[in-house]
Amino acid sequence: MLGIFYYPWYGGPNNPEVKWRHWKNGGHNPPETWNARYLPYVFELTSTTTDPSIRLYDSFDQEVVKRQMSLIRNAHINFVIWSWWGKESFSDHAFSKFWNSGNSNNPLGLMHCVYYEKEWLNNVPYEEIKSDIDYIKSKYATDSKYLKINSSPVLFVYNSTPLQYRTDSTYQVKLSDKWNEIRQETNVYTVLKVFRNWRLQKQGEFLASICAQYSLFYVYRILFLYKPRMVES
Numbered sequence: 195m196l197g198i199f200y201y202p203w204y205g206g207p208n209n210p211e212v213k214w215r216h217w218k219n220g221g222h223n224p225p226e227t228w229n230a231r232y233l234p235y236v237f238e239l240t241s242t243t244t245d246p247s248i249r250l251y252d253s254f255d256q257e258v259v260k261r262q263m264s265l266i267r268n269a270h271i272n273f274v275i276w277s278w279w280g281k282e283s284f285s286d287h288a289f290s291k292f293w294n295s296g297n298s299n300n301p302l303g304l305m306h307c308v309y310y311e312k313e314w315l316n317n318v319p320y321e322e323i324k325s326d327i328d329y330i331k332s333k334y335a336t337d338s339k340y341l342k343i344n345s346s347p348v349l350f351v352y353n354s355t356p357l358q359y360r361t362d363s364t365y366q367v368k369l370s371d372k373w374n375e376i377r378q379e380t381n382v383y384t385v386l387k388v389f390r391n392w393r394l395q396k397q398g399e400f401l402a403s404i405c406a407q408y409s410l411f412y413v414y415r416i417l418f419l420y421k422p423r424m425v426e427s
Contacts, residue, residue, distance in 0.1 A: 197273040198266055199309060202259075202288035206252030211284060217250055225250055253288040256295040263302055273305035273341045275350050280312055281329050293334060305341040307348040308334065313369075314352045316359075320372070327380045346383040353386045 205215030207224070219229040228250055251258045266274060279285045289308075308330050312318045327349065334340050335347035342348060351373060359365040370386060377384045 195272045196270065197275055198269075198271050199277065200262075200266075200274045201277045202253035202285050202292075203277065204251060204253045205284075206250060206255065209252050209254055211254075211287065214250075215284065253284075254291055256291065259292050259295075263304060267302040267304055271304070273307060275307055275309045277311055278308045278330075280326060285311075289334070293337070304339070306334075306339055307341040307350065309350040309352060311352045313373075314354050314356070316356045320376075323376060324380060327376070327382055331380070331382070343383040346381050348385065349382045350385045 203216045205212045205217070207213055209215060214224040217224040217228045217230070222229045251262075253259070263274070276289050277285055278289060310323075310326070312323070312326070330349070331347055335342070340347055353366065353369055353373070355362075355365055373384050373386060376382070
């Protein structure tokens with residue numbers, strides 16, 4: 195299976211929550227200048243000539259999302275991993291709008307799942323994570339287009355090591371123990387990054403599950419002007 199990370203973080207000029215969300219980061223002034231790594235500045239463009247479906251798009255705009263999903267499917271990708279920062283976050287609202295849109299009958303045949311970004315914050319209580327997972331399972335995972343493995347909803351986890359723990363060789367081992375417990379309790383199919391010194395993991399069953407998961411998936415990052423690794427504000 196081939197998947198792609200998708201980051202619904204962007205607001206256009208008419209977004210009801212945050213106008214020009216993420217495009218205006220770093221002191222930029224859309225549509226004259228914008229915050230994006232892969233979209234070059236073309237200063238002669240104006241708000242009337244910029245096509246949002248390929249340039250300064252809005253993640254709430256379902257015509258834009260429909261076009262992007264079509265491009266993803268045409269690239270022979272099987273599933274989309276949606277960046278998700280919690281209940282009622284901007285990313286949750288974007289995912290919900292897609293889920294409840296006219297695209298909900300899934301004519302393209304794409305599967306979808308959540309990328310649980312909050313773990314990177316390292317301050318999310320265990321019970322909050324379980325509550326988030328219950329929310330995802332009840333709101334999204336009951337739908338046939340939500341990606342499942344062996345009937346379990348798939349949940350990718352952003353388990354990058356925070357800067358303050360980069361010298362702690364046990365941090366990721368303890369984190370994997372935590373997510374193994376969550377996996378067993380919630381019956382979700384978790385996918386974590388293989389981490390440095392991962393061979394030191396003592397729980398053979400969980401280690402085997404990591405290896406099995408990475409043999410199932412080959413994942414690309416999203417093509418649509420996403421800004422790599424930025425905490426949603």
